[in-house]
Amino acid sequence: MTQRQPLAPDMFDELCPSSLVPFRFGDKWAALVLRCLEDGPRRFSELRVPLHRATPKVLTRSLRTLQRDGLITRTSHPHPDLRVEYALTPLGRSMLTPLNAACAWAADHWEELLTARESYEAP
Amino acid sequence: MTQRQPLAPDMFDELCPSSLVPFRFGDKWAALVLRCLEDGPRRFSELRVPLHRATPKVLTRSLRTLQRDGLITRTSHPHPDLRVEYALTPLGRSMLTPLNAACAWAADHWEELLTARESYEAP
DNA sequence: CAGAATCCGTTTAGATACTG
DNA sequence: CAGTATCTAAACGGATTCTG
Secondary structure, rough: OOOOOOOOOHHHOOOOOHHHHHOEEEOOOOHHHHHHHHOOOOEHHHHHHOOOOOHHHHHHHHHHHHHHHEEEEEEEOOOOOEEEEEEHHHHHHHHHHHHHHHHHHHHHHHHHHHHHHHHHOOO | OOOOOOOOOHHHOOOHHHOOOOEEEOOHHHHHHHOOOOOOEHHHHHHOOOOOOOOOOHHHHHHHHHOOOOOEEEEEEEEOOOOOEEEOHHHHHHHHHHHHHHHHHHHHHHHHHHHHHHEEEEE
8 A cells, every 4th residue: 555645735836946946847737746646646636735726727738748658647446436546657757766856956056046036137 | 278079969959859758947948058058168159050940039038048047157258259158157067967867867768758659649 | 140029820827617 | 526618818939030
């Protein structure tokens, strides 16, 4: 069984500094989705909690693209009630390595980026 | 003095497999620009050779954004004739580490991505 | 040389409402 | 629950033309 950690919504807020850093893996939400799945499969509604800024439409598109590229799987259980689970494939999990490296760089350097932006805006 | 290696245009073609991989650092050209500057400063016209798919407008925008974020510098030498050089800052150079890690992942896995896409399109 | 200006089609994202 | 449908606005990207 997969131990489900609670997801931390704070990290996924648009105001989070890491969102200001020029990394985009795929579309706007793809990287966040992959990281949400790091600790195990998640239902659509579970993903919506930390990714509350994403409307169902854009989240669905992100999920479809990731599925198309073989990075995640989509498993539907119609019984007893509709239940859809998304999970990382081995390929998707392997992508977490460079993705997390990028996030670590962002965490280390976002102050410098913000400082540079401010001094560029107001010279 | 900086030893200038010739830039390899092939790597930057839109048809290059790495372009099909879902990594985007900043806008469409940002990552490519950073890699072009890895071996030393480049003039605007020098960048246009390997990045020939980018019009001057979009290339300029990429450069401005990278400059705004403190990843590259822009140095203008008006004499004897107009000459503008772009170079990595230490911050920009530090970003090459995760960037190159992402490119290495892409180089290792792009066949899998393409295979997944094909089997998704034509089930 | 190193861009800026303009026009234009595509893509992306969000809000809102609705459905099997 | 897990989406889809529709509309709108903004961002992105490219082609072309012009300029200090």
